[in-house]
Amino acid sequence: MSYKVTEEGNISIVHLDGEIDMDVTEKAKEIIMPLIEAKKEVHLNLKEVQYMDSSGISVLIESHQKASELGTKVILKDISKSVLKVIMMAKLEQILNLG
C-alpha cells in the first residue's frame, strides 16, 4: 500500500493505493488517525485500492467512529468496484459516509 495526503483547508485528502490487508492496517491507521484527532475532515480516496479485506474494513469503521466521537467525519471518495463490493458485503453502505 502506498499513500499521498493533500490538504484543502480543513479537509485532508488521503489517496490510498494498492491492497489493504492485515499487513498494512497499522500503517493505514497511523496515516488516518492523527488527521482525525486533529479534527480534520478526512476524505479517503479509494480509487486505486484494488483489494480490501476485513482488516481494511475495520480501519474504515474505526476511522468513522473516531471521527464521529470528535465531531468530524470521514468520507469515502471514488470507491473502487472491488472495495465497494466488500463494503456492501459487510452491509456498511448505509453506515459509512460514501461520497
Next chain:
Amino acid sequence: MNTSAAISEQRDFAVNSGSLKDVRSFSRQVFEKVNIDQDLKDELVLAIAEAAQNIVKHAYKGEETDDKMEIKISLKNGELEIGFFDKGRPVDQGNVRHRKIDDIKPGGLGTFFIQQIMDAVVFKEGEKPWINHLILTKKINY
C-alpha cells in the same frame, strides 16, 4: 482453456500477515485456470485470504513462528474444496462465530465474509502433523 479439468494445487506459506499477499497471489493463479467470472474469483480469493488471516490471528495469536500453513485448492466435478492446515492452537468450532452484523464495530467480519461466500465451512481435527484442518466448499458452475 480446459474448463472441465480437475484442479488440485497446494502450497505452504509462512504464518504471518506478510504472507497474505502470497496467499492471494497463489489463489488468483489457481483460479486463472478456471472459467468462472471475475467477481466470483475475487470473492473466493477474499474467502481464502480471510481464512488464512484467521490462522495468523487466532490459531497463532499473531505470534512469530517458523511453522508453515498449507492451503490446498481442489476442483472436481463442480465441487470446489479449499483445505487449510495449520499447527497452531486447536480451534474450538463452537467459538468460531462472526459478530452480529448490525453491531457495528471493528473486527469479527472475516468469518462473516467466509460464510457469505462459501456454501459450507467445516473444522476438523488435523491429521498429524497438523492440528487444525479447515475445509471450505462451494459448488461452482464452470
